[in-house]
Amino acid sequence: MALSGMAVLVIDVQRYYTELTSPLVTFTETLYPGGTDYLQRRLDTVVIPNIKRILAAARNSDVPIIYARLCGIRDDRGDLHRNFREFDHSAYKQAGIHVYPLANEPLAGVDLRVAPLPGDTIIDKTSYSAFHATGLHQMLHSMDIKQLVITGLTTSQCVNSTARAASDYDYITHMVGDAQADYELSDHNAALYASEPITGRTVSTSDVLSLLTAHSERS
Secondary structure, X not given: OOOXXXXXXXXXXXXXXXXXXXXXXXXXXXXXXXXXXXXXHHHHHHHHHHHHHHHHHHHHOOOOEEEEEEOEOOOOOOOOOHHHHHHHHHHHHHHOOOOOOEOOOHHHOEOHHHOXXXXXXXXXXXXXXXXXXXXXXXXXXXXXXXEEEEEEEOHHHHHHHHHHHHHHOOOEEEEEEEEEEOOOHHHHHHHHHHHHHHHOOOEOHHHHHHHHHHHHHHO
16 A cells, blocks of 8 residues: 555545434434444444544645535435435425535534544535545546545445445545444445455555554654
8 A cells, every 4th residue: 555646535424424413313213213323333432533543644644635525505405316315305204304414504514523624625425426526536636646545434335436436437445444334334344345346455544554654754
């Protein structure tokens, strides 16, 4: 894993996923009691701490950091991918709430524990892949980025879709298994296993930190 031309990508680690009182979490719990328990535990005890460590090391090594946020632009959420749009409409019909925030709403923001700093890049998306209709590929190309360290959630959905799209664009991808989360451990593991032929061997936070720390010490 060479450092040259690398960027860190943080996918959908947003407040409406990570805060227990958010409409998405409360509505999901209404439908599937206990359905977010594993995800929340993993975020709090594994994923958020590991992303924090990766971000700190990346900043020390001047590695660009890019945040992708899933959120709506139109008030009716009609610009979201069909699956997100239908789930949001169902929540509004049943409970009078929108589970996916608009881009300008506080819950669309990145979790404060791993919040962007000045100089970091934020892109908004309305579908699974961070490459879909966002200009991300053009941005990375202009920055001469060749490889991506991929973190965030959920592993089987937006993370996996983004990593596969990145591979199609010829980026080297590093799926950081212990800096990603899904609703169930089985879904997380299955997604990583299924994507390895396309996105490469799953790496750990320690692997990423070893590379970034070594580079920082040589600089």
